[in-house]
Amino acid sequence: MPASSRARVDSAYGRTLESAAAAVISETIRIAEIPAPTFREQARAAYVRQRLETIGGWADLHTDSLANVVAVRRGEPGRTRVLVCAHLDTVFPDAATPVTRERGKLIGRGVGDNSLGVATLLAVAEALQQAAPSGIGDLVLAANVGEEGLGDLRGVRRLLKDHAGDVDAMIAIEGHALNSVQTDAVASLRYEVSVETDGGHSWGAYGRPNAIALLARAIVALEALMPAVGATPKVTMNVGVVRGGRSVNTIAPDASFELDMRSADTEALQRLYQAARAAIRAAVGGDGKLSIRRIGNRPGGHVASDTPIIEAVLGARAASGLGAPEFRASSTDANAAVAAGLPATCIGVTTGGEAHTPREWIRTAPIKQGVPYVGRAIAAAASLPGGTAAQTGRR
Numbered sequence: 001m002p003a004s005s006r007a008r009v010d011s012a013y014g015r016t017l018e019s020a021a022a023a024v025i026s027e028t029i030r031i032a033e034i035p036a037p038t039f040r041e042q043a044r045a046a047y048v049r050q051r052l053e054t055i056g057g058w059a060d061l062h063t064d065s066l067a068n069v070v071a072v073r074r075g076e077p078g079r080t081r082v083l084v085c086a087h088l089d090t091v092f093p094d095a096a097t098p099v100t101r102e103r104g105k106l107i108g109r110g111v112g113d114n115s116l117g118v119a120t121l122l123a124v125a126e127a128l129q130q131a132a133p134s135g136i137g138d139l140v141l142a143a144n145v146g147e148e149g150l151g152d153l154r155g156v157r158r159l160l161k162d163h164a165g166d167v168d169a170m171i172a173i174e175g176h177a178l179n180s181v182q183t184d185a186v187a188s189l190r191y192e193v194s195v196e197t198d199g200g201h202s203w204g205a206y207g208r209p210n211a212i213a214l215l216a217r218a219i220v221a222l223e224a225l226m227p228a229v230g231a232t233p234k235v236t237m238n239v240g241v242v243r244g245g246r247s248v249n250t251i252a253p254d255a256s257f258e259l260d261m262r263s264a265d266t267e268a269l270q271r272l273y274q275a276a277r278a279a280i281r282a283a284v285g286g287d288g289k290l291s292i293r294r295i296g297n298r299p300g301g302h303v304a305s306d307t308p309i310i311e312a313v314l315g316a317r318a319a320s321g322l323g324a325p326e327f328r329a330s331s332t333d334a335n336a337a338v339a340a341g342l343p344a345t346c347i348g349v350t351t352g353g354e355a356h357t358p359r360e361w362i363r364t365a366p367i368k369q370g371v372p373y374v375g376r377a378i379a380a381a382a383s384l385p386g387g388t389a390a391q392t393g394r395r
């Protein structure tokens with residue numbers, strides 16, 4: 001196809017996306033009003049599935065056993081195949097999630113995180129079927145489960161496993177993140193450390209080992225390993241919860257703490273974990289029964305800002321009249337893709353605040369630029385020659 005007609009097709013795609021803002025706002029309200037707490041996303045998934053059926057034209061459309069909804073669009077061979085995800089789940093257990101509309105704002109549980117992300121995914125799906133730009137690779141569009149909290153990224157992990165050979169890059173859509181582009185994926189490791197002893201009466205059994213005292217030794221030993229504030233790579237460690245003991249006159253038979261460690265540098269994180277485990281073991285010694293149990297593991301990694309997929313996103317910003325973003329370290333569905341070795345990022349549609357509270361709100365005006373931006377970023381990533389999406393900068 002000559003360049004002039006290619007430009008015409010591409011601008012038809014851009015115009016379709018630009019005219020979608022009003023529809024995206026009403027779609028955001030419909031989606032937000034279907035409750036979707038993590039592990040109970042089925043009703044919202046069924047709605048999204050039905051919308052994708054109406055749009056039609058998919059090479060495959062299915063809902064997997066976790067309730068991830070997946071639509072596959074076949075593109076040109078030899079181009080980058082992109083997995084696009086918008087998470088369905090919210091942190092709210094509520095049965096009702098009403099949305100109110102005020103001047104220039106939508107207010108409600110999960111409006112931006114992530115009903116707007118899902119509504120944008122649907123708008124891009126529709127624009128692709130109506131006016132796809134030329135020369136883009138396969139797209140796997142997914143409204144996925146399990147992004148928040150204890151979901152531990154189970155939805156996207158499943159998608160990455162099921163599509164391991166079919167995708168070369170990944171883009172996550174989050175409603176609130178218009179002004180930032182995720183480059184660093186902050187990994188976290190969480191452990192429950194517990195100590196048990198025989199315990200006994202504080203007078204009668206005096207002299208036996210005390211689980212609280214042993215645990216305290218372990219915490220003091222961790223203090224010495226705390227990474228310096230301001231050091232690069234940033235690595236953090238926190239003892240967030242302590243429990244234990246029975247009564248003031250009982251030698252404590254048990255005690256435990258919860259430990260959280262984070263970094264975008266997964267090797268540094270592993271080194272800290274190894275050092276922490278050795279220090280805890282040495283501190284407790286043979287005086288108590290020690291257990292170190294993993295209670296959380298979010299993967300992470302780094303995508304350089306000159307990676308082609310990030311450059312594709314920056315080009316889409318410019319084409320949509322958006323300024324330079326903040327490159328951000330965060331924890332999203334893109335983390336799992338980065339950890340799986342794919343170039344991946346998370347981008348957004350508008351701005352707002354109070355996410356994860358009932359007062360959550362988003363601005364409606366930026367959606368007019370945000371939807372075309374996300375649609376162009378997806379098309380630009382998918383138009384990269386196959387095998388180049390990850391070419392530079394990864395470490």
Ligand SMILES: [Zn+2]
Nearest residue numbers: 087113114174
């Ligand atoms: Zn989110």
